[in-house]
Amino acid sequence: MSADAPPAQGRVYARGGGPVLRLSESEALTAAPSAPERMIINMGPQHPSTHGVLRLLLELDGETVTRCKPIIGYLHTGMEKTGETLTYLQGPTNVTRMDYASPLFSELAFATATEMLLGLELPPRAVWIRMLMCELNRISSHLLFQATNGMDLGAVSMMLYGWREREEVLRLLEQITGLRMNHNYIRPGGVAADLPDGWRDDTLRLLDPVGDRLDEYDALLTGQPIWRERLQGVGVISAEECLALGVTGPILRSTGYSWDLRRHMPYLDYDLLDFDVICGSYGDSFDRYAIRLNEIRESIRLVRQILDQMPSGDYRVQDKKVTPPPRGRIDESMEALIHHFKIFTEGFKVPAGEVYAAVESPRGELGCYMVSDGGPKPLRMHIRAPSFVNLQALPYLLEDRLVADAVAIISSVDPIMGEVDR
Amino acid sequence: MASSSPEGVADLGVAVSTDPAGAPVLHPRPAELLEVAEALRDAGYLQCLDVCAVDYLGADSRTDLPDEVVPERFEIVVTLISHQRRGRVRLRVQVPEEDPRLPTLFDLFPGTESPEREAFDMFGIVFVGHPDMTRILMPEDWDGHPLRKDYAVGIVPVRFKAAGDTR
Numbered sequence: 001m002s003a004d005a006p007p008a009q010g011r012v013y014a015r016g017g018g019p020v021l022r023l024s025e026s027e028a029l030t031a032a033p034s035a036p037e038r039m040i041i042n043m044g045p046q047h048p049s050t051h052g053v054l055r056l057l058l059e060l061d062g063e064t065v066t067r068c069k070p071i072i073g074y075l076h077t078g079m080e081k082t083g084e085t086l087t088y089l090q091g092p093t094n095v096t097r098m099d100y101a102s103p104l105f106s107e108l109a110f111a112t113a114t115e116m117l118l119g120l121e122l123p124p125r126a127v128w129i130r131m132l133m134c135e136l137n138r139i140s141s142h143l144l145f146q147a148t149n150g151m152d153l154g155a156v157s158m159m160l161y162g163w164r165e166r167e168e169v170l171r172l173l174e175q176i177t178g179l180r181m182n183h184n185y186i187r188p189g190g191v192a193a194d195l196p197d198g199w200r201d202d203t204l205r206l207l208d209p210v211g212d213r214l215d216e217y218d219a220l221l222t223g224q225p226i227w228r229e230r231l232q233g234v235g236v237i238s239a240e241e242c243l244a245l246g247v248t249g250p251i252l253r254s255t256g257y258s259w260d261l262r263r264h265m266p267y268l269d270y271d272l273l274d275f276d277v278i279c280g281s282y283g284d285s286f287d288r289y290a291i292r293l294n295e296i297r298e299s300i301r302l303v304r305q306i307l308d309q310m311p312s313g314d315y316r317v318q319d320k321k322v323t324p325p326p327r328g329r330i331d332e333s334m335e336a337l338i339h340h341f342k343i344f345t346e347g348f349k350v351p352a353g354e355v356y357a358a359v360e361s362p363r364g365e366l367g368c369y370m371v372s373d374g375g376p377k378p379l380r381m382h383i384r385a386p387s388f389v390n391l392q393a394l395p396y397l398l399e400d401r402l403v404a405d406a407v408a409i410i411s412s413v414d415p416i417m418g419e420v421d422r
Numbered sequence: 423m424a425s426s427s428p429e430g431v432a433d434l435g436v437a438v439s440t441d442p443a444g445a446p447v448l449h450p451r452p453a454e455l456l457e458v459a460e461a462l463r464d465a466g467y468l469q470c471l472d473v474c475a476v477d478y479l480g481a482d483s484r485t486d487l488p489d490e491v492v493p494e495r496f497e498i499v500v501t502l503i504s505h506q507r508r509g510r511v512r513l514r515v516q517v518p519e520e521d522p523r524l525p526t527l528f529d530l531f532p533g534t535e536s537p538e539r540e541a542f543d544m545f546g547i548v549f550v551g552h553p554d555m556t557r558i559l560m561p562e563d564w565d566g567h568p569l570r571k572d573y574a575v576g577i578v579p580v581r582f583k584a585a586g587d588t589r
Contacts, residue, residue, distance in 0.1 A: 248471075351442070352485055352486065356501055
């Protein structure tokens with residue numbers, strides 16, 4: 001379809017009577033159902049398949065979901081407020097805890113926004129290390145999806161397999177960054193440390209088995225009649241509705257609308273790499289499953305290209321005002337000691353201004369809107385979380401589906417509640 | 423500042439600037455917001471990515487605003503994207519402290535429903551005409567708007583559950 005299709009008309013514009021249940025929690029307790037045979041039930045926040053603490057108010061007509069309201073905020077810890085009290089160097093420790101399944105993407109968006117304000121140009125190796133880490137993280141995030149999606153649909157063995165492979169990827173990430181999750185690895189000015197010795201062999205040792213096991217997942221799930229029966233035609237949304245609702249990532253691509261920031265608005269050096277944007281055709285849960293599975297394959301392809309082309313050089317800019325000096329310099333240079341001390345006590349000052357930086361996270365467009373007043377801490381740090389926006393599609397996906405499908409549909413949205421609630 | 427609109431969009435008659443990264447920023451007045459957003463949507467900016475608020479209380483440097491824009495305490499920042507042009511445009515609307523109200527973008531971009539609720543929850547900015555102007559992240563009975571600059575960190579005392587007598 002053309003990118004300039006007329007905007008959607010229909011259920012997404014409905015203020016009342018659409019599939020969104022616009023009732024407050026207290027009203028829901030006392031509200032009379034809209035029809036005698038309808039009732040409102042509560043699902044979550046403690047439910048094994050709501051992926052964290054998502055709560056849904058479902059209005060049912062018999063076994064059919066008529067309207068729904070996602071209730072969020074159970075993981076809200078005011079991370080954007082916290083972000084205003086941390087320096088730009090401390091910032092990644094905060095944002096990395098938002099989307100805990102793909103933390104490197106939040107770090108990347110934060111670091112990119114800071115660098116746009118600073119007007120920094122990164123050395124090529126820093127750029128390529130960032131791409132390597134992000135694609136490895138995309139693999140682990142989509143493997144997590146495969147695991148939980150399998151579990152939600154009763155394919156418990158898939159849960160074990162997905163978790164097993166994800167752990168392999170996390171082990172490599174741990175080797176490189178020092179932590180399994182919440183890495184704080186991508187920082188303004190580059191990355192925290194250079195790749196360790198033997199990283200190339202370790203990465204190759206990871207890619208081969210993961211690639212083979214994706215074929216096993218195909219055999220286990222993709223062709224299976226039960227799996228298809230439960231996913232195909234379930235939770236359908238159109239491209240027009242996705243655009244109107246601000247939905248991005250695999251949900252938008254499942255409708256056949258090809259939009260991936262890595263391809264269409266390239267950042268880092270993605271324009272130098274060869275990969276396919278995976279799209280579906282029907283906008284249903286099966287397409288969303290298949291897109292994520294095949295995106296793992298594309299990420300493996302990308303990582304192999306990055307392995308071949310990884311440039312040498314610095315892994316961060318040698319700008320004394322932004323990145324700490326090498327450890328060895330501190331012993332011999334008074335200035336290096338002062339720079340080190342200043343960066344870690346008061347932080348570096350960032351020119352006043354506001355920017356928006358966006359990256360393609362496994363869940364869609366992850367943006368960081370940053371306002372600086374010229375000081376060492378942001379005046380405002382806002383994360384445009386794809387899961388938060390994508391959750392708005394849930395009532396439309398659930399409309400007129402059975403309660404039994406609700407679990408499959410929630411799973412196919414793949415929301416990470418840490419990022420939703422921030 | 424030059425008053426030209428983003429490439430390919432007819433002159434919308436609002437102040438224009440560019441951010442440090444070169445992205446276009448429009449500065450409509452609150453009354454112009456819907457008109458400008460609709461013109462941009464019709465020009466291909468089909469998706470509204472984000473609506474967020476900023477509290478500039480106590481910020482002395484507002485050097486990035488064009489001369490004709492009168493700074494106010496709050497600002498609503500709307501980010502739109504055109505997939506065809508492969509570009510984003512940002513709208514920054516000044517919202518006064520004494521009357522923090524703005525028309526909702528829901529009828530143009532239904533995807534602003536949750537972000538506008540978040541801006542209301544965190545900053546107390548009311549979007550007139552929004553179908554469900556309620557809190558989204560904080561509990562329904564919460565007092566105050568936490569992301570305002572005069573809402574201090576640590577304002578809520580930490581209450582531990584009664585630990586009982588340890589002896």
